[in-house]
Amino acid sequence: MRLIKETDIKFLSQSRFGYFLSGAIILAGLISLVLQGGPRLSIDFKGGSLVAVQFTEVMDVNNVRQVMDAVSIEGQIHNYSRAEIKQFGSAKDISVRLPIQEDQPDNFPQLIVNHLYESFPDAVPADQNDFILSIEKVGPKIGAELSGKAVMAIMSALLLILIYISIRFEFKFAIGAIAALSHDVIITLGIFSIMDYEISLPIIAAFLTIVGYSLNDTIVILDRVRENVKSMKRSSYSDMVDRSINDSLSRTIITSITTFMVVLILFVFGGEVIHYFSFAMLIGVVVGTYSSMYVACPIVVQLHKGVKS
Amino acid sequence: MKSKLTPRYIIIALVLVWAFYAIWPTIQYHNLSADEIETMREEGSLQNLESKIIKQGLDLKGGIYIVLEVDLPTLVSNLAINKDKRFEQALAKISTQIKADSKLDFFQVFQDEINSEGLRIHRYFDVDYGGNMDEIVASLKDQADDAINRVLEILQNRVDQFGVSEPTIQKQGNSRIIVELAGIHDSERARDLLQSTALLEFILVKSPDLTNDMLLRIDKVIKGSEELVGLTKTAEEEEKTTDGSSAPVSEDKTISVSELFGEQAAQAAADTSDTSVVVDQNLLEDRPFSSLLRALGNDIGAPEKNVYIIKKILAMDDVQDKLDAANGQFLMSDAPESFTNIDGGQEKMYRMFYLEGESELTGGVVEKASATIGGTGSSASGQSIVLLDMNSEGSRTWSRVTGGNIGRRVALVLDKKVHMAPVIRSKISDGGTMIEGFANMDEAKDIAIVLRAGALPAPVNIIEERVVGPSLGADSVAKGTLSVVIGLVLVLIFMILYYKLSGVIADFALIWNIILVLAILAMLDATLTLPGIAALILTVGMSIDANVIIFERIREEQRKGKTPRAAIDAGYDRALTTIIDANVTTLVAALVLYQFGTGPIRGFATVLFWGIVISMFTAIFVTRTIFNTLTERRGLQRLSI
Numbered sequence: 041m042r043l044i045k046e047t048d049i050k051f052l053s054q055s056r057f058g059y060f061l062s063g064a065i066i067l068a069g070l071i072s073l074v075l076q077g078g079p080r081l082s083i084d085f086k087g088g089s090l091v092a093v094q095f096t097e098v099m100d101v102n103n104v105r106q107v108m109d110a111v112s113i114e115g116q117i118h119n120y121s122r123a124e125i126k127q128f129g130s131a132k133d134i135s136v137r138l139p140i141q142e143d144q145p146d147n148f149p150q151l152i153v154n155h156l157y158e159s160f161p162d163a164v165p166a167d168q169n170d171f172i173l174s175i176e177k178v179g180p181k182i183g184a185e186l187s188g189k190a191v192m193a194i195m196s197a198l199l200l201i202l203i204y205i206s207i208r209f210e211f212k213f214a215i216g217a218i219a220a221l222s223h224d225v226i227i228t229l230g231i232f233s234i235m236d237y238e239i240s241l242p243i244i245a246a247f248l249t250i251v252g253y254s255l256n257d258t259i260v261i262l263d264r265v266r267e268n269v270k271s272m273k274r275s276s277y278s279d280m281v282d283r284s285i286n287d288s289l290s291r292t293i294i295t296s297i298t299t300f301m302v303v304l305i306l307f308v309f310g311g312e313v314i315h316y317f318s319f320a321m322l323i324g325v326v327v328g329t330y331s332s333m334y335v336a337c338p339i340v341v342q343l344h345k346g347v348k349s
Numbered sequence: 350m351k352s353k354l355t356p357r358y359i360i361i362a363l364v365l366v367w368a369f370y371a372i373w374p375t376i377q378y379h380n381l382s383a384d385e386i387e388t389m390r391e392e393g394s395l396q397n398l399e400s401k402i403i404k405q406g407l408d409l410k411g412g413i414y415i416v417l418e419v420d421l422p423t424l425v426s427n428l429a430i431n432k433d434k435r436f437e438q439a440l441a442k443i444s445t446q447i448k449a450d451s452k453l454d455f456f457q458v459f460q461d462e463i464n465s466e467g468l469r470i471h472r473y474f475d476v477d478y479g480g481n482m483d484e485i486v487a488s489l490k491d492q493a494d495d496a497i498n499r500v501l502e503i504l505q506n507r508v509d510q511f512g513v514s515e516p517t518i519q520k521q522g523n524s525r526i527i528v529e530l531a532g533i534h535d536s537e538r539a540r541d542l543l544q545s546t547a548l549l550e551f552i553l554v555k556s557p558d559l560t561n562d563m564l565l566r567i568d569k570v571i572k573g574s575e576e577l578v579g580l581t582k583t584a585e586e587e588e589k590t591t592d593g594s595s596a597p598v599s600e601d602k603t604i605s606v607s608e609l610f611g612e613q614a615a616q617a618a619a620d621t622s623d624t625s626v627v628v629d630q631n632l633l634e635d636r637p638f639s640s641l642l643r644a645l646g647n648d649i650g651a652p653e654k655n656v657y658i659i660k661k662i663l664a665m666d667d668v669q670d671k672l673d674a675a676n677g678q679f680l681m682s683d684a685p686e687s688f689t690n691i692d693g694g695q696e697k698m699y700r701m702f703y704l705e706g707e708s709e710l711t712g713g714v715v716e717k718a719s720a721t722i723g724g725t726g727s728s729a730s731g732q733s734i735v736l737l738d739m740n741s742e743g744s745r746t747w748s749r750v751t752g753g754n755i756g757r758r759v760a761l762v763l764d765k766k767v768h769m770a771p772v773i774r775s776k777i778s779d780g781g782t783m784i785e786g787f788a789n790m791d792e793a794k795d796i797a798i799v800l801r802a803g804a805l806p807a808p809v810n811i812i813e814e815r816v817v818g819p820s821l822g823a824d825s826v827a828k829g830t831l832s833v834v835i836g837l838v839l840v841l842i843f844m845i846l847y848y849k850l851s852g853v854i855a856d857f858a859l860i861w862n863i864i865l866v867l868a869i870l871a872m873l874d875a876t877l878t879l880p881g882i883a884a885l886i887l888t889v890g891m892s893i894d895a896n897v898i899i900f901e902r903i904r905e906e907q908r909k910g911k912t913p914r915a916a917i918d919a920g921y922d923r924a925l926t927t928i929i930d931a932n933v934t935t936l937v938a939a940l941v942l943y944q945f946g947t948g949p950i951r952g953f954a955t956v957l958f959w960g961i962v963i964s965m966f967t968a969i970f971v972t973r974t975i976f977n978t979l980t981e982r983r984g985l986q987r988l989s990i
Contacts, residue, residue, distance in 0.1 A: 041847045042904075094820060115653040146544060146811045150537050169534040172818040179812035181448070182416065193945035200937045208930055242880055245950050248942050249887065249957065252935030256891070259934060260898065263927040291894075291901040298843060298897075299890035302836035306886050309835060311828035313408070313821070314883055321887070 044290040051285045051333050052278045052341060058334030062223060069230010079233055082240035083137065083176060085190070087183035089149040092128045092135040092173035093156055095163045101125050104134050107159040113144070113151055120152075129312030133173060140180055149175045190244045194225075197248055201255060205262075212343040213262050220336035221254040224327045228320055242317040250324030253299070257292060258332035262340070264288045278341045285333055296329040354981070357974045364865070364966075371868035374401035399515065403871045405531075406878030407815070408949050409829075411822035412531040413539050416813035417504075419497050419524045421455045422447075424807035428492060429473040436473055439466050455524075456486055456493075494523065496806040501526055506802040507542055511795075526809070529948075536816040538795060546764050546808050547799035549712030551750070552704045554758035554770050555677055557647065560703040563677060568636040570667045638662055643698060645688070650698040653685050659701070676706035683766035683786065702760055702767050709750045709759070711804070714743025714780075718800035720793035728771075729785040733793035735800065737782045744780030752776035763796065815948075829882035836886045837863070840893055848900050850989030854975050855896035858967040862892050865963045866956060878952030888960030891935070895968030898931075899924040900990055913988035914980045921973055928969065932961050 073079060083090050109121035120138060128135035136152060145151070157164050157171050164171050178186075198218060205214035225247050232239060264284035272280045303325055307318035378398055381389070389395040407414050422444040429436065439462050446462075447453045460482060463470050470482055478485045501520055508516045508530065517529040533539050555563075641659055643650035651659055662668060663679055672678060682700040690696045717738040723729030739747055750759070751773050760770040761784050768786040787793040840859065844852035866888065870877055903920030911919060936958060943954035 041849075043847075046908075092821070094818075115656040147537065147540055149814070150540070169818065170820060172534070172536070172816065173821040174818060175536060175814065175816035177811070177814040179810075181418075182813045189945050193941050197938050197941040200941070201934050204933060204937065241946070241950055242953075245880060245942055245946065245953050248938045249935075252938035252957075253891070255934040255938075256894070256931045259931040260927055263930055267923075287905075288901075290904075291897050294847065294897045294901070295891075295894040298840050298893050299887070301839050301843070302886045302890035305836040305839065306832045306883060309828055309832045310883065311825055313825055313879055314829070317880065317883060 042290070044293055047286045047289055048282075049286060049289070050282055052282050052338055055334060055338035058330075058338065062227070062331075062335060065227050066223070066230060069227060069233055072230060072233040076233055076236075079229060080236065080238040081187075082238045082243075083178045083183070084241045085183050085187040085239070086139070087178045087180040088137060088139045089152065089178075090135060090137045090174075090176040091149050091153050091156075092133060092175075093153060093171050094165075094173050095132045095134065095160065095171075096165055097163045098131045099134055099160070099163060101127060101134065103160075104136070104156065107156070108136065111152065111155045113148070128173065133312075135173075149177045186241065190241075193244065194247065194251075197251060198222075201251070205259070209259075209262055209266060212340055213265075215343060216336040216340040217255055217258045217262065219339050220258050220331040221251045221328075223331050223335050224250055224254045224324060227327050228323045231323055232320070237316055237319070240316070242314070243320055246317045246320035246324065249321060250328060253324060254328035254331060257295070257328055258336045260291060261285055261288050261332050261337065265337075265340070277344050281337050281341050285337060292329060292332070296325060300325045354974065354977060357970070357977075361971060361974060368864050368868040371871045372864065374398055375403050375867070375871055378402045396514075400874075401871065403867060404515075404874070404876045405822075405826070406876045406881070406949060406952050407529060407531055407822075408817050408879045409822050409826050409877065409882075410531045411534055411817050411819040412529065413533050413536055414813075414815040414948060415528045415530075415540070415543060415811055416521070417500075417526045417528065417543060417809040418812045419493070419500055419526075420808045420810055421493060421524055424493060424496055425459065425489060427807065428489065430475060431473055435466065435468060439463060439468060456490055459489075460486055497524060497526070500805050500807070500809060503802050503805055504528065504543060507798055510798045510802065511539075511542055525812075534816075534819055536814075538791060540811065540814070542795050542799065544809060544811060545796075545799045547712065547802070547804045548764055549715065549800060549804070550708035550762040551710040551747070552680075552708045552760045552762055553750075553754060554760050555703045555705060556757075559675070559677070560649070563671070563675060563703055564639050564642075565636070566671050566675075567638045567662070567668050570671060571637050571662060571665070572635075642701065645698065645700060649701040649703075650688070651681060651701045653697040653699065656681070656699060673706075678704050678706055680704055680760070680762060680765055680767050683763070683768055684788065700767065700770075702770055704760055704762075704767075708762070710743060710746050712763075712800055713804065714739045714746070715800050716740045716743075716780075718797040720790065720797040722790075723783070723785065727783075729783065732785055733787045733790045735784045735787070735793050735797045737780075737784065737800070739780030739782070741780075744778065747780055747782070748776055748778040752778075825879045825882075829879055833882060833886050833889070837889050840889055844893065844896075848990050851900055851903075851976075854972050855893060855900070855968070857975070858896060858972045859889065859893055861971060862888065862960065862963050862967045865967070866959050869959045869963070870955070873955075875955045876948075876952050877956070878949040880949045880953035881956045884953045884956035884960060887957065888964065892960055892964030892968065895924075895928045895932075895964050896972060898927055899968065899972070903988070903990055907988065907990075913986070916988065917973075917976050917980060921969070925969065928965060932965060935961055 104125050105121050108123060108125065109119045111118050111120050118141075120136075124137040126135055127133065134156075136156070138148075138152065141148065153168075153172055153175065157168050198221075201221075202214045202218055205217055228247065228250060229239075232243070261284055264287050265281055268280050268284050268287070272283065275283070300322070303318055303321045306314060307322055310318055386395060389398065422440050426432065426437070426440050443455070443458050443462050446458055447455050463482070470485055471478075471480055474485050474489075478488045497520065501518065504526060505516075505518050508518060508528070513530045513533055515531060517527070519527050521527050528543060530539055638659075641651070641655045641662075643652060663672075680702055682702075685697040685699050687695050687697055715737050717736075719736050721734060721736060723732045723734045725731070754773050755775065756772065758770045758772050760767045761782075762768070763784075768784050784796070787796065837859070841856045844855050844859075846852070848855060863885065866885065869875070899920050902924045903916045906916035906919045907913070939954045939958040939961070943951055943958065946954060
């Protein structure tokens with residue numbers, strides 16, 4: 041079976057269309073990011089508490105909100121009905137997220153769980169430990185540290201990759217590859233902002249995987265360019281790059297299909313915890329494939345022209 | 350020709366044998382029934398087996414991950430002598446500063462603050478610490494280091510006694526401890542066990558006369574305080590409007606915190622909608638502090654609703670001065686009790702005790718502690734109690750204290766909470782003591798554990814906590830496994846459809862790949878987490894890439910008219926550098942992730958890294974060997990690709 045026969049698509053002549061499309065999506069994402077004052081960060085980076093509990097019957101978010109208006113913390117009654125309360129996977133599961141509270145006791149999230157448990161005596165399991173799906177509490181210090189680490193991780197990954205490609209290929213290629221993967225991460229970040237999804241630790245892992253995947257794709261094409269430079273000395277540089285994209289097109293499509301397939305499976309069947317991670321990866325696979333053809337290659341050609349003239 | 354391939358066969362066979370050897374314990378373990386596991390545990394062979402299987406992370410197994418931080422300001426404060434107000438204020442300021450900015454180093458800030466405040470540091474520390482700032486800070490650092498190691502040891506001790514299989518307790522940086530308790534689901538109990546400072550103190554209770562005297566003084570202090578001006582006004586106005594009748598009736602009235610403390614306090618409690626406290630109106634004006642309290646026989650009761658405000662008042666500087674001058678302190682009981690009030694309603698109240706400023710004896714003298722049920726006939730009949738045995742020095746002191754204070758009450762205080770305050774009836778000379786006042790046997794057991802393991806040299810704060818309940822973990826395992834299986838099957842089918850016989854060879858390599866990754870995980874003692882499962886699925890998608898690159902290349906070479914054998918050789922040769930270059934970058938990303946991440950993220954990075962490394966082996970080495978075998982033995986004419 042062959043999906044892709046020998047092709048001769050003029051990818052580079054479509055690069056204007058590519059710039060336009062990418063530009064539009066990036067702009068939409070950036071507008072959303074600016075309007076929302078930056079990406080929506082999870083408690084991993086902002087600090088705060090997140091509890092997820094499982095009721096024995098379908099639970100309405102509004103009922104939970106109602107009982108959250110009078111939570112007793114060390115004898116004081118607090119109103120947390122404005123907390124972020126939503127469904128967590130199934131309709132029986134509810135998650136409540138609260139920012140860091142002034143003077144909160146160390147067992148603050150536990151007190152929230154206890155309050156929910158006591159508020160719905162008819163809809164909870166007999167053992168309170170079966171009621172708890174997860175509890176997360178991140179102090180402000182840890183949050184700040186994790187943010188710093190995440191930025192460091194992405195930066196150092198980029199730097200290492202830049203060095204590797206510069207050594208194995210040429211610096212121009214490295215610029216093209218970095219542009220493509222930055223493009224992918226920015227678009228994913230923008231779509232997350234538009235969808236109002238939050239950036240958590242697993243999402244950072246997804247970003248780095250996207251970086252890896254996007255590069256993988258770009259390098260396979262650039263590797264073809266490196267090879268074709270020798271055999272196609274007579275053609276123009278851009279024709280040669282076009283030829284390289286076409287040569288590797290079949291592989292590009294097949295690998296994208298298999299990867300997309302498994303990530304889609306993960307997205308559908310993987311459960312709540314991994315849901316947003318797989319969503320990020322879904323975007324990453326599509327955008328990563330596109331960007332190696334429509335972002336990395338045109339930039340390499342542009343840089344090459346610049347060097348010549 | 351056959352001999353050329355033999356080394357390859359040997360390598361492949363060896364790897365295969367190794368992989369099954371590495372995975373076998375895991376298969377064995379998962380086939381064990383619950384009974385068999387119990388038997389093995391008793392025999393002691395379970396631990397050996399468990400150490401060889403692929404570990405599941407907390408997010409899969411369920412469990413608790415807690416990061417504790419030693420409270421350095423308190424530690425330094427505990428070490429200091431001749432503490433005065435200025436020193437304490439400086440420490441409080443440092444404490445807020447380092448809380449706000451994580452990058453600050455406590456000792457640096459400490460040094461700066463002491464200097465800028467012009468405090469003479471050697472006044473506050475023993476000569477042992479040295480004479481100048483540098484020496485003192487250096488030895489404080491040593492002390493802090495020592496303290497964290499002791500905390501680590503004590504926590505290890507406590508966790509061991511708690512009975513957790515394979516706990517992880519490790520130091521991070523110079524003031525943090527990470528504790529991972531897999532399979533433990535009672536987060537509340539675990540938290541108490543870890544965080545309890547376990548400082549047991551025996552403190553004499555001051556006489557009722559002195560107590561009343563102190564209450565009066567506090568009333569006076571806060572009556573004059575500006576913070577209460579708002580309160581008196583509102584109270585008067587309300588009296589005019591609602592209570593215009595003749596004789597004032599003793600009646601409870603609800604007032605808000607802002608009335609008591611003015612706007613500032615109300616702001617501090619921003620989220621608080623119902624900040625009302627219950628006061629006795631007759632007393633409100635005259636005795637603002639006492640009005641917050643109740644009489645419970647000989648004890649003072651603090652209604653749960655008023656506790657917050659009572660603590661605020663007790664923490665006020667002026668009040669603290671009075672308490673210091675009288676060498677006394679107010680402490681509350683560890684849990685509220687329910688009382689029926691005059692109109693038949695239930696009211697929850699803590700007991701409040703006025704104690705001597707210093708303890709007679711601390712938990713350091715405890716030699717043995719055990720939880721049990723109080724015997725019939727004793728005051729604690731049928732209740733959960735903890736029995737203590739003291740060492741000889743402790744017994745002597747205890748005997749002297751009890752002998753000299755017959756008729757007085759002594760409070761048994763654990764972590765600043767009063768567990769009981771019995772009257773000393775006779776001299777206790779053998780050091781045996783009983784503590785009561787526990788909610789249940791579990792609590793008594795845990796307290797006995799922490800008392801045995803000893804008190805922490807400094808309090809610890811929980812700065813990060815992640816708990817995964819058993820059902821979420823099980824759910825993740827089920828869904829993760831399902832995703833891996835479906836994803837794998839789809840890719841396998843796709844490859845056969847697309848590349849026919851060659852696809853079968855690639856599929857073979859892919860299954861191999863997964864087995865080898867699992868074998869490596871078992872061998873490296875690595876932990877499989879939910880993101881790790883995600884990485885396994887990604888590996889399925891991405892590792893097939895190496896074969897796709899090779900096959901596409903072979904097809905290309907065939908189109909150029911090469912024979913199957915030549916096409917295969919050319920395909921593999923040319924694809925090799927592509928595959929390596931393309932994969933190295935993903936490996937870089939995985940390594941960076943490993944470096945930056947903790948727990949689940951590390952699990953992801955580990956699987957991704959090995960998945961890709963192994964895919965290069967299976968996709969290049971193993972499939973090549975199969976292709977070569979095919980072309981050699983059969984003299985293949987047509988390649989099914």
